[in-house]
Amino acid sequence: MADKKENGQNDQTIEIARLQPAEIYQRLASRDQGLTTAEVEKRQKQFGKNILEKKSGESLFTKLIKNFTGLMAIMLWAAGLIAFVAQLTELGIAIWLVNIINGCFSFWQEYQAGKATDALQNMLPAHSRVIRDGKEIKILSADLVPGDVVKLEEGDDVPADIRLITSTDVAVDQSSLTGEVTPVHKQSGAVKAKADTNHFDLDNIVFSGTSMMKGNATGLVVKTGMQTDFGQIAALTQNVHEDLSPLQRELNTLTKQITVLAVSIGVVFFVVAIYFVHYPLVKSFVFALGMIVAFIPEGLEPTVTLSLAGAVQRMARHNALVKRLSSVETLGSASVICSDKTGTLTKNEMTVQHLWTPERDYTVTGEGYDTHGSIMAGPNDQTYHDNESLKELLLGGAFADDARIVAPTKDHPRYQILGDPTEACLEVVARKGGVAVEKEQAATPRVKELPFDSERKMMTVILKEKGTHRFDVYTKGAPNCVIEKCTTYLNQGKIVPLTAELKKQVMAANDGYAKHGLRVLAVAGRILPAELRQNLDAATIAAVEQGLTFIGLSVMMDPPRSEVMKAATECRNAHIKIIMVTGDYSLTAKSIARQIGLTDPDKPLVAVTGEQLKTMSDDELRQVLSGEVVFARMAPEQKYRIVDMLQQMGKTVAVTGDGVNDAPALKKADIGVAMGETGTDVAKEAADMILTDDNFASIVTAIREGRGVYANIRKFLLYILNSNMPEAIPSVFFLLSGGRIPLALTVMEILFIDLGTDMLPALGLGRENPEPGTMHQPPRSRHSHLINRALLGKAFGWYGLWSSIIAMGGFFIANYLHGHVYPDLPASGFDYRQATTLALGLIIFCQVANVLNIRYQFGTMFNRHFLTNSMIFIGIAFEIVLLICVSYVPLLQDVFGTEALYRQDWLMLVCVPLPLILIDELRRWVIRRHRNL
Secondary structure, three states: OOOOOOOOOOOHHHHHHHOOHHHHHHHOOOOOOOEOHHHHHHHHHHHOOOOOOOOOOOOHHHHHHHOOOOHHHHHHHHHHHHHHHOOOHHHHHHHHHHHHHHHHHHHHHHHHHOOOOOHHHHOOOOEEEEEEOOEEEEEEHHHOOOOOEEEEEOOOEOOOEEEEEEEEEEEEEOHHHHOOOOOEEEOOOOOOOOOOOOHHHOOOEEOOOOEEEEEEEEEEEEEOHHHOHHHHHHHHHHOOOOOOOHHHHHHHHHHHHHHHHHHHHHHHHHHHHHHOOOOOHHHHHHHHHHHHHHOOOOOHHHHHHHHHHHHHHHHHHOOEEEOOOOHHHHHHOOOEEEEOOOOOOEOOOOEEEEEEOOOOEEEEOOOOOOOOOOEEEOOEEEOOOOOHHHHHHHHHHHHOOOOEEEOOOOOOOOOEEEOOHHHHHHHHHHHHOOOOHHHHHHHOOEEEEEOOOOOOOEEEEEEOOOOOOOOOEEEEEOHHHHHHOEEEEEEOOEEEEOOHHHHHHHHHHHHHHHHOOOEEEEEEEEOOOHHHHHOHHHOOHHHHOOOEEEEEEEEEEOOEOOOHHHHHHHHHHOOOEEEEEOOOOHHHHHHHHHHOOOOOOOOOEEEEEHHHHHOOOHHHHHHHHOOEEEEEOOOHHHHHHHHHHHHHOOOOEEEEEOOHHHHHHHHHOOEEEEEOOOOOHHHHHHOOEEEOOOOHHHHHHHHHHHHHHHHHHHHHHHHHHHHHHHHHHHHHHHHHOOOOOOOOOOHHHHHHHHHHHOHHHHHHHOOOOOOOOHHHOOOOOOOOOOOOHHHHHHHHHHHHHHHHHHHHHHHHHHHHHOOOOOOOOOOOHHHHHHHHHHHHHHHHHHHHHHHHHHOOOOOOOOOOOOOOOHHHHHHHHHHHHHHHHHHHOHHHHHHHOOOOOOHHHHHHHHOOHHHHHHHHHHHHHHHHHHHOO
8 A cells, every 4th residue: 555665664554464462562662551641642743633634625716717717718708809909899798798607607517516525534433432541531533643542343433544452253344445345354363464465455454434344342553644544545536636628628729729710810811901902901900800700609618518517417317417517528538437346337235146055056036135036946946945955054044144134115215234245145045935034033043153254264153942943053154164164964854974075066166156256155054062052151163163064055246237238338339448447356357247248258358456466567557458357456546557557548537436445546537437325425526427326327328428518519610610601701702802892791790690690509509419329439539629620621611611602692692683793782781781681691591401400410310309409499490580680670770780681582591491401411311321321
C-alpha cells in the first residue's frame, strides 16, 4: 500500500503483522494497561488527529463563474461586443442574453445533481473504547493515537488500523475497502506475511473504515488518520487532478475552429470590400464585423446544454443519475469499461447451485435469497425426506449457519439477509429442500460453537440433542481441510469407512467446481461422545474435530445478472472493451467473465492477480491490456494504475465501483460510475454518475444516450452552418458585382434567422433520440472533431448550396416580376424589401426541409419514429409563424426591413421542402446501398 517506503525500508504494517502479541507492545511503546495521559498528549502532537483531511473544494461562486468563462462563452462575449461596435445593438444584446441564460442554466443543473457531502469523514465512527492509565474509557475516535489499546465488539466500526492482541470469533466486513462482501475472519496470532502481501489479506489487522460483523477483540492502534490504509485511499482520491471531459475539450477545439473560420471570412470580406468594391474603410470594417458575427453559432451553447439535460432526464428514467452534464457525452465516447464484479455484473446474492454427495449430485434451481426453487435429481424434484445423505447435508448446513433470512416486506420487497451471504444461502437451499429451518433449530439449539479461523478453515457447532437428525455435531469448511478430519462417510443411510478412492472423488468434484469459479463448502458430522457432552469445556477443537463422517458438498456462486450478457454483447458490437477488475479470486473472475460473455471466446483470457501486477513493468501491463484480461485481488492503487495506463494508451475509460477502494479509480477515470444501492458515500462522491439499480445494463443505455448527444451536437452544427451559406452568398454576389447586385438579405434578416427561426428547430435536433445502429459503431476517436471536412462539405457543399441557389434564385425572380433585371436592381424601396423578404422566406423553408433531413444520418425519415420529436415540429411551426409576423406586422416590417409576401410567393415557398427532402432521401438511399447499411 501507500506506506511502502521509497528508500526500500520494510512496510510497517507487514512488520507488525509478523510479530507476536507480546512483541507488539514493545514495538509500539505501549503496554496492556494502555498509554498514560502524558504519552497520549505527546503522540497527539506527533501524529495529529485521527481524522481524514479533505481538500477544500471550489466555492459556489467559482463554479458559477466557470460557466461564463469557458472558451465558447468567451467567444460569445466577444461576438456580442463586436456586434455593439458594428452598431448592431439588438444583436449584441441578444447574444449576451443567450450567454447569461445558458450559464445560469448549466450552473443550476450541475448544482442540483452534484451537491457535495463530507462522505469520507462521515464513515469514521464518533467514539471508541480504549484503555488508558489502566482504566477503560470512552473517547472521541478523533483522539486515538498509535499505541492506544482499543476494545472492539460486534457492530463496532473500526476507528483506525489496529493489530489484534486478543480475539474471539472475529469476522469483519471489509467490503468498503475490497469490494467483496464475504466476511473476513480475523485472529490475533502472528502471520508469515511476504513483503508484497496485500494489506487486506492480513488476518490479524483490522482496518479503518471497516466494521465488526461478529465476535470481540482487543488491539493496538498501528496507524491513524491519513496514515491508515483508508486514509491513503482518500489521499489518492483527493490528489487526482480533474481533467476536462472529452466533450469540454472538443467544444474548446470547436470554439477555436469557429473563431478562425469566422475571422478568416471577415478578413476576406474586408479586403474584398476595400480593394475590389472600393467601399469606404469604416463601412468595410462594419460589414466585415457583421459577417464574423453571422458565422458564430450563438445557439450552440444552449443546444449543447439542453441536449445534455435531455439525455440526463432520459437516463434518469433508466436508473442512471448524472452529476455533471458533460459526463453524458463522455460515457458515449468510452472505449473501455473497467467494471467491478460483485453487485455490478453479479447479483451480490450467493446461491447454492449444486449439492454433491458420494451417492449422486443434485442441481438446485432458483436464484438469490428467494426460497422458491427446487432440488433436482435429474428430472425429478427432491426433498430432504427422499434421501438421508441429502437430508443431513441440508440440515448440517442450516445448523452451522449464523446468518438469517428476512422475508420481503412492504418497505423491502426483496429477501434480505443478516450475516454472511455464504451462510445465508445454506438456509435458502435447506428451505428449498423442504426443511423447516426455524423449527429444527428451535428443537435442537446449539450448546457450543467452535468458531471459524483461517488456519483450520472450518467451524463446528454442537447441538443440544440429535432430534430428527443423525448427528449432534456438524462441521462445515474448506473441502480439503474437512476431508482430512474425516474417517468415515455417509452412504445409503449407513456410515462406512472413508477410503483413499473416495477422498480422490471428493477432491476431484471440488476441483471441477472450483475451475468454473464456484465456491465449495464441505459438511461433515459426528455423534459427540458422552464424556464430552457431560463436560463441554473439554469439547475443544482438537477433541471434537476428529473422526468426522463426511456428508457432502454445497456448491455456490454469486449468479450473474440476467441482463448483463445482453449488455456485454451490445458493448462488443459497439467495439467497447470490458475489463473486470475485482477483489475476488482469479478463477472466479475468469469463470464469470466467460459465462456472461465479457470477453471474446475465440481469444485466450489472461487473469492477472494483484501480486503479479506489482512485478509488471508498464510495457508488460500495456501488452496485457491489449488482449483479453481480467484482474483479480486488486488493491486500490492498482486499479488506479490500470486506469492510468489505459488513458496513456489513448482510451476513454469508464470505471464502475461501489467501495472506498474504488474511489481513486473512479476519480481518475474519464467517467466514474458508482452503485446507488450498495455504493459507499465515498464512491458516490468520487463518481460522475450513479446507477440507482446497480445494474451494468444501465451503463449500456447511458452509453447509447451519450453517443446520441454527440451525434445531436453534430446535427445542430450541420443545421446552423448550412444556413450560414445562404446568409453569406448574398454578400459574395454584392462584392463580386461591385455593388451592382444589392444584398439579398439585410443584417437584421440574418439576425432573424440566427436567433429567431433557426433556434427552436436546432434545439429540437438536440433532443433527438439516438438513431438505430448507434451501438454498432465504434467509439469516436479522441482525435476526431465535431467539425471536420465531411461536415463542412455537407453543410456548405450540399444543404447550404441548395439553399443558396434557391434563395438567390427567388431574389432575382422577385426583382424580375417587379420589372428589374441585372444590372438595374434596386438597393432600396418597396421592391427591394419585398425581394429580400422572399429570399428570407425561401431560406426558412429550405431550413424546414433541412431540419427533417439532418435528423437521420443514413436512415430514411419515413419511419415509425418520424413524429416522436415534437420539438422539431413545434420549431417548424414557430418559424413559419415568425415569418408571417415579420412579413405582415407593420412594427416588425420597420425593424427588419420586410414587406408582405404575395400569394404566388407563398405558393413558391410551400413547394420548396418536398423536392429537397426527396433529393436527400435519394442521397441517403445511395449511401445505404453502397455501404450495405
